[in-house]
Amino acid sequence: GQQVMQIPQYQHVQEGEDFTTYCNSSTTLSNIQWYKQRPGGHPVFLIQLVKSGEVKKQKRLTFQFGEAKKNSSLHITATQTTDVGTYFCAGPRGVEMGGGSNYKLTFGKGTLLTVNP
């Protein structure tokens, strides 16, 4: 079945340094989503990428979707302590049930980012 691999598992940086997490799928994805989960919190949607080669920016965060729609990355410029948390990528996978098609999100294992002030 479809797998979504994410690296690194952990990343510790000094405040002000950059951070990147990478996501790779064994199959082509229709879209990829990124979520952030703060310690003790719940996953919060960050962004969705749909088009091949798409790049989107949110302030210091840059998201990319690969040309083959099998990989993605999240880059944070000049990290801050507020960036601490686990970043998950997730891709939809079709599930055949009862004659119909449904979809579920397959999450990567996540990258835990810690920032030293």
Next chain:
Amino acid sequence: DTEVTQTPKHLVMGMTNKKSLKCEQHMGHRAMYWYKQKAKKPPELMFVYSYEKLSINESVPSRFSPECPNSSLLNLHLHALQPEDSALYLCASSQDGQGVETQYFGPGTRLLVL
């Protein structure tokens, strides 16, 4: 309003107890989800309801019983749980469960089974 609410926030139960987790959303979403999340792991899908019908059951043990009374509410009934069922239980909703839309997560219920 992009909020998904869950009650209770914390729950401690014995292996013989029966309890229920509740989830509510008022975004007009027609798909709702239950996830289980262990520490330092990604959310693990349990059930999906689409248009109030169970559309995905990820081979979850029968001691977990989902219920969707209407399009805004989702319950998870718990009975005879095991200590290994202790985890964060997350509810989420999305527009219609067709795979392209984003999911909005609630704050979760932290469950401890003794």
